[in-house]
Amino acid sequence: MIIRRQFAKKNREQGVALISVLLVFAIVTIIASEMLSRSYLDIKKTAGVINTKQAYLYALSGEQYARQILFRDYKESSSKTLNSETVRSDTLADSWSVLKKGFDIENGKLLVEISDLQGRFNLNSLRNEDGTTNTIASNQFARLLSSLKIKNKYTPVLADWLDKDQKRQINGAEDEAYRQKNYLTANNLIADRTELRLLKGFKSQDYEILKEHVVALPKTSLPSANSKTKYNINTMNAKLLIAMTNNIKPANLKKIKSIQERGGYNTLSQWLNGEGGEYLSPIKEQLTVESEFFEVITKAQFAGRISTVRTHLHRDAKDGTIEVVKRQLTIE
Ligand SMILES: [Ca+2]
Ligand SMILES: [Ca+2]
Numbered sequence: 001m002i003i004r005r006q007f008a009k010k011n012r013e014q015g016v017a018l019i020s021v022l023l024v025f026a027i028v029t030i031i032a033s034e035m036l037s038r039s040y041l042d043i044k045k046t047a048g049v050i051n052t053k054q055a056y057l058y059a060l061s062g063e064q065y066a067r068q069i070l071f072r073d074y075k076e077s078s079s080k081t082l083n084s085e086t087v088r089s090d091t092l093a094d095s096w097s098v099l100k101k102g103f104d105i106e107n108g109k110l111l112v113e114i115s116d117l118q119g120r121f122n123l124n125s126l127r128n129e130d131g132t133t134n135t136i137a138s139n140q141f142a143r144l145l146s147s148l149k150i151k152n153k154y155t156p157v158l159a160d161w162l163d164k165d166q167k168r169q170i171n172g173a174e175d176e177a178y179r180q181k182n183y184l185t186a187n188n189l190i191a192d193r194t195e196l197r198l199l200k201g202f203k204s205q206d207y208e209i210l211k212e213h214v215v216a217l218p219k220t221s222l223p224s225a226n227s228k229t230k231y232n233i234n235t236m237n238a239k240l241l242i243a244m245t246n247n248i249k250p251a252n253l254k255k256i257k258s259i260q261e262r263g264g265y266n267t268l269s270q271w272l273n274g275e276g277g278e279y280l281s282p283i284k285e286q287l288t289v290e291s292e293f294f295e296v297i298t299k300a301q302f303a304g305r306i307s308t309v310r311t312h313l314h315r316d317a318k319d320g321t322i323e324v325v326k327r328q329l330t331i332e
Pocket of ligand 1: 159160161162163164165166167174185187
């Protein structure tokens, strides 16, 4: 009996020991797997950060490439002459315009696109240098909205946003309209087209339609404002031409478009004396054939990460020096 009891006791002890060992083993396994999964997540997170950074650096390299293309274009363009005078022009047939090119990079792709910002409506042209509203530009903007079939009347709201006073224009909006949103009107030139989204009643679907046609350049095209930045007739699209010229005939628009596609003209007088020139003459003070402001969009895809950089560049007309006006990291 005593032997059997001792035997049973020993068996129980062994059982308890086995369960303890199994428990410890289970706990160790859980801890180890938790540690492994955490370190796996950490590695993944770090790789994600590194890959995002790498994608951004590739996008910046695309911007550098665009700068080289634009500088080379300036140099090549400087050698064009007409009656032994240098005639520099920027057109849709230029190397920067036809670039829209993708590159294969290690573990991904890079896409670089350059466009002429002087082929878009400059929102800042609604403000004269003295801070008042430029009515010629307001009318042009209103026509741009209507040519894009945007029904909402944003012109007075934009005019009030830009003008220096607090006096509300008819259907406009000054500070009192924004106070409850915790911001006020700029009452100054705007820095980016995205500011349109802040305007009273501005609908995002309208912004999506309008954004490709507008830009906020530091200088405007009207003499009463600052005449430095003009519209490039070689690159202006049909909607902007309708807005600027008022009542231009579809046949003339088509003709202008086909000349643009063939590489435009090297001088403004060629445009003014050509077909449709009668529509361009009234706005000739606002026109040029040469551009200084360009937009570069680079999209880099690297190891599953995407980086999109939108850069505005200024290329000096005197020596071709290129500077970054602004750089934004994401698409709007
Ligand atoms: Ca104002
Ligand atoms: Ca006002």
